[in-house]
Amino acid sequence: MKALVWVEHEGGALKDATLSAVTAAGQLGDVHLLVAGQGVDGIAEAAAKIADVGKVHVADNAAYAHALAENIAPLVVSLMENHDAFVAPATTTGKNIAPRVAALLDVMQISDILSVEGPDTFTRPIYAGNAIATVKTSDKKLVLTVRGTAFAKAAAQGGSGTVEAVGTTGDKGLSSFVGAEIAKSERPELTSAKVIVSGGRALKDAETFEQLIPPLADKLGAAIGASRAAVDAGYVPNDYQVGQTGKIVAPEVYIAVGISGAIQHLAGMKDSKTIIAINKDEDAPIFQIADFGLVADLFTAVPELTGKL
Numbered sequence: 001m002k003a004l005v006w007v008e009h010e011g012g013a014l015k016d017a018t019l020s021a022v023t024a025a026g027q028l029g030d031v032h033l034l035v036a037g038q039g040v041d042g043i044a045e046a047a048a049k050i051a052d053v054g055k056v057h058v059a060d061n062a063a064y065a066h067a068l069a070e071n072i073a074p075l076v077v078s079l080m081e082n083h084d085a086f087v088a089p090a091t092t093t094g095k096n097i098a099p100r101v102a103a104l105l106d107v108m109q110i111s112d113i114l115s116v117e118g119p120d121t122f123t124r125p126i127y128a129g130n131a132i133a134t135v136k137t138s139d140k141k142l143v144l145t146v147r148g149t150a151f152a153k154a155a156a157q158g159g160s161g162t163v164e165a166v167g168t169t170g171d172k173g174l175s176s177f178v179g180a181e182i183a184k185s186e187r188p189e190l191t192s193a194k195v196i197v198s199g200g201r202a203l204k205d206a207e208t209f210e211q212l213i214p215p216l217a218d219k220l221g222a223a224i225g226a227s228r229a230a231v232d233a234g235y236v237p238n239d240y241q242v243g244q245t246g247k248i249v250a251p252e253v254y255i256a257v258g259i260s261g262a263i264q265h266l267a268g269m270k271d272s273k274t275i276i277a278i279n280k281d282e283d284a285p286i287f288q289i290a291d292f293g294l295v296a297d298l299f300t301a302v303p304e305l306t307g308k309l
């Protein structure tokens with residue numbers, strides 16, 4: 001079987017999520033990559049070095065500059081004649097492209113896979129991760145998105161893939177790029193951070209969140225996350241959200257501050273290696289999954305902890 005993996009990149013750098021997708025694809029068979037964008041020679045070179053990668057298909061064209069799914073999906077479909085599976089990381093971009101590819105190929109998408117059980121059989125979470133479904137498909141072409149935390153990252157070095165330019169399918173004119181406001185941060189990215197400090201509704205407002213959470217995160221070299229309640233209340237931007245409708249994370253250490261532990265939040269972080277919860281309510285559900293719990297008022301506990309670190 002030949003699998004085509006969508007290479008996610010930003011600002012001239014390959015994103016880590018690609019490496020987990022490569023591992024998943026490798027369990028199906030030969031791994032080919034698709035690098036699409038404008039001025040992506042460097043990305044293609046980096047992609048060719050990923051361990052066990054065969055061919056790297058490169059589509060360098062203005063139509064692909066901003067990874068608009070409406071333009072990328074036809075490009076993927078044009079390559080699917082020679083591939084059996086399209087594999088994308090279950091990131092915002094991957095989740096935007098893959099369903100369009102599936103629709104154009106008239107097959108079902110298998111979303112957010114956790115394991116490859118066979119050439120046509122996969123596991124995936126359902127009910128916000130409270131049950132794991134085993135899905136078997138009879139489709140001739142597979143379209144998969146891969147949960148990054150469920151697969152080890154392929155080695156970024158050591159491969160010697162061949163780079164090959166592919167024809168463009170052009171601008172479909174269905175969407176256009178207007179602009180992007182990217183939050184710039186020196187902190188590690190949420191989905192690849194080893195330590196995450198997350199704040200919830202209890203932080204009261206944006207100002208208090210800013211006063212308490214970043215100093216603790218800075219001491220720990222941690223990324224910052226948040227519950228949906230904190231995002232909805234405007235404490236932080238929505239790309240901080242951890243959970244079923246946010247990011248799925250599995251750091252070494254996850255510190256939940258003033259977060260109750262709703263199942264939709266747990267769906268995004270319960271695979272963290274060590275979970276630490278600070279909550280003033282000893283019956284808060286977060287304590288049921290926490291390895292360490294501190295029943296305390298966060299407004300005194302967090303500054304004290306930050307001060308002692």
Ligand code: FAD
Pocket residue numbers: 199200201202226227228229230241242243244245246247257258259260261262263264265268278279280281284296297298299
């Ligand atoms: P709350 O549930 O209000 O909890 C606040 C906690 O802070 C309480 O436990 C309280 O005891 C504690 N507290 C209060 N004051 C203090 C203090 N001074 N010191 C210490 N502790 C204190 N949520 C997500 O997070 N991510 C998602 O992706 C997500 N997706 C969703 C999808 C759907 C379809 C739906 C229906 C909901 C989703 N939610 C999601 C929302 C989720 O159900 C909860 O509403 C949300 O997670 C609650 O956020 P919270 O824990 O910050 O707030």
